[in-house]
Amino acid sequence: MLASCPRAIIRMSVIALIGGHALAADNEARKSASAFGHSVDITHPADGGHTVVVNGTPLFSDRSDAELSVLGIYTANSHPYAVIKQRYAGNACPVKYRVISLVPTPKQTRTFGTCRDHAHISTLGETLKVTLPASSGQKTYSIHNTQITP
Numbered sequence: 086m087l088a089s090c091p092r093a094i095i096r097m098s099v100i101a102l103i104g105g106h107a108l109a110a111d112n113e114a115r116k117s118a119s120a121f122g123h124s125v126d127i128t129h130p131a132d133g134g135h136t137v138v139v140n141g142t143p144l145f146s147d148r149s150d151a152e153l154s155v156l157g158i159y160t161a162n163s164h165p166y167a168v169i170k171q172r173y174a175g176n177a178c179p180v181k182y183r184v185i186s187l188v189p190t191p192k193q194t195r196t197f198g199t200c201r202d203h204a205h206i207s208t209l210g211e212t213l214k215v216t217l218p219a220s221s222g223q224k225t226y227s228i229h230n231t232q233i234t235p
Contacts, residue, residue, distance in 0.1 A: 118167065120158040123187045125167040127153045137169065139191040150174065161208035164188060166228065168206060168215065171196060182215060184228045192231045199224050 117126040126138045134148040147153060149171075156168040165187040173179050178200035185193050198217055205216040209227075216225040227234045 115155045118155040118158050121160055121165045123158055123165050123167070125155050125158060125169075125185065127155060127169075137185070137193075139167070139185060139187065142191075144185065144191050145193060147171070156204060156206070158187070159206055159208065159213060161213050162211045164211045166213045168204065168213075169193075170204070182217075182226075184213060184215070184231070184233075186228075186230045194228060194231045194233050197226055197233055 117124065119125070124140055128136045128138055130136055130146070134146055135151070135153045136146045137144050137153065151171040151173050154170045154172070156170055158165055158167045160166075167185040167187060169183040169185065171181045171183065173181075178198075180200060180202050181196040181198045182204060183193055183196050185191055197215075199219045201218040203218060207214045207216070211229060213228045214225050215228065216223050224235065
């Protein structure tokens with residue numbers, strides 16, 4: 086059963102594997118993660134906002150008032166992905182997610198989510214699955230490279 090579990094390592098955090106899902110033990114905002122030869126860091130430039138840096142190279146900047154955090158780096162059949170959480174204070178949709186496909190060249194997905202917290206991450210082949218609470222149970226997003234299907 087362990088072979089089907091996603092692999093995740095987060096620097097300065099404890100991860101638990103429960104029922105095939107990787108869960109952050111404390112659900113705190115993390116500003117960096119490194120695993121499988123890749124690193125993802127969230128920096129705060131002097132001119133404001135946030136910049137997501139992958140393997141030392143800036144990938145994208147966010148000038149909104151969102152708080153960005155790295156949930157972790159996961160592998161799906163040797164394909165590494167990073168999961169980013171965007172939390173917005175005082176917004177009708179307080180939480181969105183974004184996934185970064187780390188190979189061959191880092192690329193990001195569009196933001197997605199159900200506006201709810203507590204993502205459960207799993208894998209199936211080279212597909213990363215992000216399952217979120219929804220008004221009618223749960224909603225699972227499947228990510229392959231940078232393509233998202235609900």
